[in-house]
Amino acid sequence: MTQTPNSPADLVSDVSPVSADVQPLFDTVLVANRGEIAVRIIRTLRRLGIRSVAIHSDADTEALHVREADHAERVGPAPAAQSYLDIDAVIEACRRSGAQAVHPGYGFLSENVDFARALDQAGITFIGPSVDSLHAMGDKIRSKQHVTAHGVPVVPGIAEPGLSDQQLLDAAQDVGFPLLIKPSAGGGGKGMFAVESAEQLPEALASARRTARSAFGDDTLFLERLVRRPRHIEVQVLADSPGHAVHLAERECSLQRRHQKVIEEAPAPLFENLPDGPELRERMGQAAVDAARSVQYLGAGTVEFLVSDENPQEFFFMEMNTRLQVEHPVTEEVIRWNGDPLDLVEWQVRIAAGQALPFASADLTLEGHAIEARVYAEDPAQGFLPAVGDVADVVLPSGPGVRVDSSLDGPGEVSSHYDPMIAKVITHGADRAEALARLDQALAHTAVLGLTTNIPYLRELIADPDVSAGRLHTTFLDERDPFITPQPTxxxxxxxxxxxxxxxxxxxxxxxxxxxxxxxxxxxxxxxxxxxxxxxxxxxxxxxxxxxxxxxxxxxxxxxxxxxxxxxxxxxxxxxxxxxxxxxxxxxxxxxxxxxxxxxxxxxxxxxxxxxxxxGGGAGPGGPEATSPMPGTVVSLAVADGDTVTAGQTLVGVEAMKMEYPVTASVDGTVSVHVSVGEQVSKGQVLATVQPADGSV
Incomplete structure (x- = not known):
């Protein structure tokens, strides 16, 4: 892969590297997802002349992806488990709509082996890898075992299926502390917990299992050594049915909070700042291609690595995401073939239809720099609690080098049933400095009215001198001072x-x-x-x-x-x-x-x-009432009526948007619990009351 002179990038949705007179690849494709990724896929299908079918729950009847599609099918009520994750309902929607293929987007069923198998049995094309590839790479334990057998270095730890909590507790001593608990299924950082000592491990395991079971339907866990201050580098790959595989350079996703990516960019600043960066890029790219070929991979995938900032020549395989990634737009904005950007969704569709890749890695060039910021409905000043509710309106930025993938185009709703991401703001520049400047301006011109968002936090983050200089690592955000909401102007x-x-x-x-x-x-x-x-x-x-x-x-x-x-x-x-x-x-x-x-x-x-x-005074922050910080579901009770508790002790676990939040006691005393597991609670609802030990109220 070579570097070309820099120039501004066009929106990938407006450019196709394939002649427009090519016959439609499928007549009808169903998009088994929602939000901004469903909208993004539907728009590529429209450009390719393919009829698109959206699916929706009762909560998404008027959603943008439903309005953008040529046809829409209801798949169930608001909870994802009863709609977007209901395999039978999605298959039936395919039959009713006449869909010949399904694009799963990311999340939901995108890496679900049972879903891919059900589509195959129904004679419907899965726009993704084979069932065997999903089985090998879609599970983190199996994927680590697989790549280890092919000589790829992995982080030390224990990764075996079916380990009980006691087995994990016993193995932790050999793994060593600090360590990282990871769910075998799923991704996005959900269910991952860093543990500093053996005393913290039992409670962390219980919470990780609950989160993994709720988010992915699979509570299998494994442990690995926590590599402090690493950089997260991932390589985009494409592979076709004849067995050709290429890498599309790398992305750096080191700015993460709770293992959830916040800012992503391509190419990696790490490589850009190293004298032997191009050589390291090719070496890591080849390792990713080898991993894909080892399972006869098909379609678009991402191989993720941990890289030591102190010794970047040493990298460790983490996992392979057998789907499109949230951050794929930054790759689309910098990769060129014959001078044009690549549309990764288009190539997923073409590969699924049996077309061969017409290019090799050496035919692709890098142009400029691209950065993506994820805009969430959340309150950074309140521990990044999700902010759910009605959106009065949205105003999205535009201009040279600016791209926005959004789930909203006007008034709408952010539901507690789904991920709180509203949009992705992506900018491209001749170099990283220009891309950062454009991103700040684009975020300043982004308005989400009616809900609190993380936009001020994002602007503060990209203005940080270390971020500007590319001095990044995966614990960078955890080490920053707490965010303070700016005063209104x-x-x-x-x-x-x-x-x-x-x-x-x-x-x-x-x-x-x-x-x-x-x-x-x-x-x-x-x-x-x-x-x-x-x-x-x-x-x-x-x-x-x-x-x-x-x-x-x-x-x-x-x-x-x-x-x-x-x-x-x-x-x-x-x-x-x-x-x-x-x-x-x-x-x-x-x-x-x-x-x-x-x-x-x-x-x-x-x-x-x-x-x-x-x-007249009031209860104040040290009051006896423990309230829910957001609408959600009670998933655990750590105490019972009459228990003696201390300030800071976890009382109740509340889950919203696939994340679990502990509600703690503010004072020492005796607790009374007012809710039960499985109960739906509202923001501010009293979950428990602690009678202070000194008898005060």
Whole structure:
């Protein structure tokens, strides 16, 4: 693979390396997924002249992927286990729609051997590897054993099927600490736990099994030595039925939180900063190709490696993902064949239809640099808790070198039943510095109104000097200081106030006969009745003092022209505002520089009541009630009524969006539990109460 002169990349969806007059490969393809990846696949199918079929649960009836498809089939109620993961329902949807092939996307059934086998028995093409390849590489234990037999180095550990908790506890002493618990099925970091000592292992094993069973339907676990401060490098491969296999260079995915990738880029900064980087790229690429060929792999796959930052010549096989990856767009943006980008979904379809690859690795070139940021509905300042609920609107960026793969194109919903990723923002530049600058600008112009997102966190992250310099490792994010939500900017507060009818005109006193609305100005024409009452004074003049309620706090609106607050790196953007309601009150959903918040008008009477309430005291953060941080399902009870607990002790485990969150005691005392395993709970619901040991409340 050679390096070519840099130039801006076009959107891969607009460019095809194959002549447009090629006959359709399949008449109809069903996309067995949802969200942004389903939308992305459907758009490639449309370009290829293939009829697309979407599937959806009851929660996704109006989803973007359903609207984009040529046809849609319902597969069940909202829970994924009863819809998107129901193999019989998906097969029946294929029969009803006449689908000849299924593209599984990623997640859900994409690496499920039973699904691939069921499709084969039904005479439907699986756009992915064979059942044998899935069996060999789709399970982390089998894949490690397989590649070890072919001379590929792996991280020391124990990887055998069917190990009990006691067997894992016994083996841990030989593996050594710190170690990593990993589920054999699935991916995305779910169910992975770093354990520092033997004392922590029993509870971590129990939690890992629950998470793996819930997310993947398989609670098989294995252990491996935790390699501190490694870099995560993965190699994209394509392989066809005649046995040809190529690698498409590498991606670096070292910026991870809880083993979930946050920022991905291609090519790897590690290789770009090494004198022998090109040689190492070819050596690792060849190892990935060899791994694929060893199982007669078919289609697109990714071979993942851990690389020591101190000794990059030493790398360890982690796993092979037998599917498309979330981060595949960065490869599409930098890889060229005959000067054009590659569409990996297109080549998955062509390979599944029996076409041979017309290029070798040596025919492909690298052009520039691409970076992807995953936009999630989550609150980084609250431990990255998922933020579920209605989205008032989204505004997506555009421009040279900017690509967005999104699950939303307007108002919608982020459901607790599924992953909270909303979009992927991808930028391409002549070099890494330009790609980073474009990504910051693109994120600043991305607005998700009505929900908290990680966009401010992403902007802060890519501005970090170490990230800018490419000094990355997989524990980098865990070692950073906690994120603090930026204060809303003055323009954002002022826009919210105007939209709620809070902009005032300091007019001369009138005779009292003019209508109240005439005495108040509003940029939006929408006036809050509460604000109109608060603005009126006996003198006939309007007070310029304006207040908003944001996240339960009273915030004063600065006068027009007063900056107030910071917009990340100072990006010049106009606030986006959409009006709505919260608990029956008019509300303004605002986004500025990627930071979103929801504001309601706060009257003078409201502020007086709040002040009196504060003076009266309250339970405070050390109170006895343990509440759910989000809507979810109770998956474990660590205590029973009457148990004595200490502050910080886990009381209840709540699962949402395939992640388990511990709810802990704030004080020492005796606990009363108010929920049961399997119960659905809402955000803020009291799960348990601790009577303090000193008898106070």
């Amino acid at each position: 003055g323009p954002a507060l002022q826009s919210a106030a105007r939209s709620l009818g809070g902009a005032v005109q300091d007019a001369a006193p009138d005779d009292g006969h003019a209508p109240a609305q005439a005495r108040l100005g509003s940029a939006s024409g929408h006036l809050s009745g509460a604000w109109r009452l608060d603005g009126w004074r006996a003198t006939g003049r309007v007070s310029a003092e304006r207040w908003l309620e944001i996240d339960g706090e009273a915030v004063q609106v600065p006068a027009e022209g007063v900056p107030g607050g910071q917009d990340g790196a100072g990006t010049a953007t106009e606030p986006e505002v959409r009006l709505g309601t919260v608990d029956g009150r008019p509300a303004a959903h605002v986004s500025h520089g990627g930071h979103s918040f929801t504001a309601t008008a706060l009257t003078r009477q409201d502020r007086v009541r709040r002040a009196l309430g504060t003076a």
